[in-house]
Amino acid sequence: MAQVTADPLIGRLVDGRYEIVARVARGGMATVYRAHDRRLNREIALKVMHPHLAEGEQAASFRERFEREARSAAGLQHHGVVAVYDQGTDGDMRYLTMEYVPGTNLRQLIRDGDLTLRRSFAILDVVLSALAAAHAKAIVHRDIKPENVLLEEGTGRPKVADFGLARAISEVSNTTTGTVLGTVAYLAPETISTGHVDKRADVYAVGILAFEMFTGRLPHEGEGPIQVAFAHVNTDVPPVSAFAGHLGRPLDLLVRALTARDPDQRPRDAAVALDVLRSTFRQIPNEVLDIPAKAAPPPSSAAVKAARTAVVERPPAGGWVAQPLPPQPPPPPPARQPRRGGKVLLVVALVAVLFSAWWYTERGPGAYAVVPNGVVGVAAEQAEEALTGAGLTASRDQEYSSTVPEGEVISAQPDEGRRALRDQRVQLVVSLGPKLAEVPAGLVGMRERAARLALRGVGLTEIEVSREYSADVARGEVIWASVREGTRVPTDETVRLTVSDGPPPVTVPEVAGLAIGDATDALAAEGFDVAREDRFDEKAPVGTVIGTDPGGGEGAEQGGTITVVVSMGKEGTVPDVTGMSVEDATDLLEKAGYTVVVRGFGGLFGDGVMETEPTAGKKLKQGGEVTIWTW
Structure with a gap:
């Protein structure tokens, strides 16, 4: 073994x-x-x-x-x-x-075969959005692959991990060692051949990732890394429709754009690639979005053949031969001359035609035009050109959107495919992009309520609060915030705050059965203050601890007060007041039903009780006299 x-x-x-x-x-x-x-x-x-x-x-x-x-x-x-x-x-x-992100990763989800197109697009949207944030700071990930896309347990939310190969773009150049950092199945051709890496290399890796999510396999498979690398450099990624019958041309074009072997033919960064992804998503029929990969219909034989045949030969010289025209039919016989009465009919017919044309264009079907497809999800100028080409005019409204890029059309009224009067304007709602708010300064260290008010004051209303113990931060103060002060974030972003619950609780030691002095020392050693409560008890000897509140073994706030319950013995016995101040001893004895006489000079100098007569534990009927000796 x-x-x-x-x-x-x-x-x-x-x-x-x-x-x-x-x-x-x-x-x-x-x-x-x-x-x-x-x-x-x-x-x-x-x-x-x-x-x-x-x-x-x-x-x-x-x-x-x-x-x-x-x-x-x-x-x-x-x-x-x-x-x-x-x-x-x-x-x-x-x-x-x-x-720490508990859960699984995208690799396991691909293996399970449960990925639908809807889920795939949702994951790719977050991946490209995260990369767009990195690219905006001139950071390249360099190692996008399923293992580096974590899926949060419970929510399934994706997070891109391991920027372990990331570098500021200004520092990226050909590797001095001749080695290529990354995973070969997702490396861009230029990275393999020259070692060069920029934002477009991340876009290529996302394209390979998309291919794998859509089809359940990699586009280039070989016996070893060298064969796979050779394929990346020399072979185009095949169309995804060749591997699953429900994947149509929009997905072929998406993967082709992201995985172009020439980096100049790819989107220049993740933000542009994200626009391409979202535009493609809007073209996919709703009925295929929820088909799991393992339940997808097989591709057609034509699609498979098209995928294998990547090169089409030109016909040889002289292969194009001019074909003779078919024989022409004989000319029609000349028409007979109309009679004189035909002129009247001709005028009537002409009036009827003119009236029909007027009715058709002003009141009939010709008064309408169909709003063309492709005006939603494109730049407003492009949508207006499409409407003009259909004989319609447009007007614009604007609103904020976290899902539609700035300048693109969110919706049209009437909608695509609907009829509209030619003299009626088609209302286009154009995105202003996400509404942004500036994160207020000083969130960390604020009281929770103040932090909530500060966030809501700038328009950030989605707030999640978790609590953690902290020995360094006072209870109720913010330890950490998911957004940095001074940055601008979408107003619909969820802001996560971690708030201190104060120091972690301290376990109360078990002191029941101890003498009051020993119990007080044990509790003070753990940092607790001690309060005393006396009561009669049939079993516990006089002066011993019956219990505490909170009880032994329970948690209590560090530096808090623990109440110690001390036995006065059976009812009708003299309680132990030795060591107490004269005032406290008198109060306790009177509560037990006795009259008190003070003897000695300790009361003058602040000394405590030295002894009592009768002594503690002796039986004495209520109403009897107890003498306190101070010295």
Whole structure:
């Protein structure tokens, strides 16, 4: 039986804060662990660079690349990007801490075969939106693949992970080592052949990802990485309709645009690719959007043949031969001359034709035109040209939209395919893009209510609050916000706040049965204040602790007050007041039903009770006299 070696880092406390719980994944540069952040009492993902990368001639460049990941990824704030929290060093260990996303990844979803076109487009929309945010900051991901698209447990929301190969575009150039960083099945042709990487390489990888999601397979499959890389450089990606019968021409054109071998023929960045994706989605019939990949009909034989035959030969020289014209029919016999009465009929017919033409164009079908397809989801100018070509005029309204890019038409009234009077304007609603709000300053450190009011004051009303214990942040104050102050975000974006629940609770020690002095010392050692309550008890000896509130073993706020209940013995016995002040002892004895006489000089100097007569625990009828001796 093979011996399994446990990961030596499991259970280790990194930097005095992050306790490693389990290994999640291992990659070419680092291993990812699930860890517990003891300071903020939350689960995080801890990414540890492989030790061997910090050795040898390339050690410095690897360390620099690993640390650059933290700086690049920490600057990305997007709901579709796995957040990076911290970066540090613990001895020889270099690590990142990131948002932990429980759930699965896109690879597993593709294997299950349950992906519908609707779900595929929703995932691709978030992936391209996240990449667009990165590209806007001149960051290229470099390693888009199903394993790096995480799907949140419960909600299924996608998040792009592992910007471990990301670099600022200004720093990207041909690799000095001759190696190509990335996963060969998703590498762009120019990356394989020259090592060059820019935003269009990410677009190509998303195109391959889309092909795989639509068909359940990769476009280029070979016996090894070299054969796959050769295919990327020398072969066009085949049409997806060749692999599933319900995938039509719009999807072929989408994948072709994203995976063009010439990078100049692709969308220039993820934002442009996102527009192409959304435009394609609007062209797909609703009835095919919910067909799972595993239930899709097979492709037609013609489509398969078309996919295999990528080159069509020209006919040989002289192959085009002029064909003789068919014989012409004989000319018709000349018409007979009309009679004189025919002139009257001709005038009547002409009037009838003119009237019909007037009726047709002013009151009949000719007074209408059909609003053409393709005016929704395109630039407003393009929509207006289409309407003009159909004999219609347009007017514009504008409104904000988080789903339709700025300048594109959201809707038309009358809608596409509907009739409209030619003298009636077609109302186009044009997108102003998402309505943006500037994130207020100082959210972190605000009281929760103040933070909510500040966010609502700028129009950010979707707010989710989670709570965590914190030894450093006062209860009710904001520890973390999902948006950075000063940035502009869509007003419909959900803002997530983490609010402190104060220090973590401390367990109350079990002190029942102890003498009151010992119990007080034990509770004070845990940082608690102590309040005393006395009561008669049939079993507990006089002066011993019956119990506490909160009880032993329960959690209580650090520095809080614990009430200790002390036995006065059986009813009719003298309670123990030794060590108390004269005032407190008198009050307790009178509550027990006795009269009190004070003796000694301690009362003058503030000394406590030395003893009583009768002594504690002695039987004495209520109403009897108890003497307090102070000295």
